[in-house]
Amino acid sequence: MYKVIFQIINMKMELIASCAFGLEKLVYDEIKALGLWVVKKEDGRVIFEGEERDIVRTNLWLRCADRVQIKIGEFTAETFDELFDKIKLLEWEKYIGPDDTFPVDATSTKSALHSEPAIQSIVKKAIVRRLEQKHDVQLLPENSGSIYQILVKANKDQFIVTIDTSGESLHKRGYRSQANIAPIKETLAAALVKLSDWTPDRTLIDPFCGSGTILIEAALIAQNIAPGLDRAFVFQTWRSLDAKMIEEIYEEARQAEKSNLELKIQGSDLDQRSLETAKQNAKKAGISNLIFKYSDFNDLEFSTFENCTFIANPPYGERLEETATVEKMYQDFGKKFKESKNCSLFLITSNENFPRLFGRPADKNRKLFNGNIRCYLYSYFAK
DSSP: OHHHHHHHHTSOEEEEEEOOTTOHHHHHHHHHHTTOOEEEEETTEEEEEEOHHHHHHHHHHOSSOSEEEEEEEEEEOSSHHHHHHHHHTSOGGGTOOTTOBOOEEEEEESOSOOOHHHHHHHHHHHHHHHHHHHTTOSOOOOOSSOBOEEEEEEETTEEEEEEESSSSOTTOOSOOSOOOSSOOOHHHHHHHHHHSOOOTTSEEEETTOTTOHHHHHHHHHHTTOOTTTTSOOGGGGOTTSOHHHHHHHHHHHHHTOOTTOOOOEEEEESOHHHHHHHHHHHHHTTOOOEEEEEOOGGGSOGGGOBSEEEEEOOOOOOSGGGHHHHHHHHHHHHHHHTTSBSOEEEEEESOTTHHHHHTSOOSEEEEEEETTEEEEEEEEOOO
């Protein structure tokens, strides 16, 4: 039984790397860098071709994606009968054994079938019916320990049905046991580094470093450390994946590390507790050569910064009572930054008035989302 499943999953399949809006091109580039064929790039996802080993490789190496999924089907459905019939036509037995666990999660946006619990129930019943017939059993105990999380996404009556291979979102690298009040996701932090002009031979500075996520992600990139090495994935529960093959891919990743690379990465913050957390997070990530300083940005000697890259995620002032304080901070930061020499700045904020407050039009801006907050990455290139 499982030999058949193993042979089928070894064939080419369509995979989906989902991501936050605005990061699609970065995820596309990461997938191409792994030598995989990209089928197409859409809002919030990149669809590509891969084999079973590519499930492991992409989960290990993608820095800007949220999760990796196996695409099982895509269709239109406007009634529950139609949904049941089309789900039942999909070849679930290629992946799910007669005793495997397969929970269903559904989201629906602007669709005739708007009840998410009802969608989940119909999809579950259709899969059960298919598997009972194909595996020739009358009961599916779901007690094997292999978990196949089924994700159903409906948007304007168009359904995409997938099996999740990641488990927890890929932004959960495993090193951040604690965070400050408003943490930036690891995936977005990695994206900011990739969208900047920073290279490991330049000094990187984050004057609002908080729990250190941007700096840690930069160090992981520079040292070619796979972001998923120290966490668990749901695909590790699958009996249909060869454990030896998985370990070989992990060992290849370990051998690719450049852990002895000397880095010039430093951060500062006024919150002592956040700085202590940053140090703990860096240690847990296996990064030992970062500098964290207890300091307000106003107290930094910007005149000593030359040929440096600044990457920052400062407070946004989302609450009305905080706006004046934050905008004053942006003005002060602009004045201080003028003292630096030939330095670049890549700063993300939801405040659309930042360039005016900073005192210099941005050379480039890019719309990104920090969670559900629409933000802009303002880029200032070295002069």
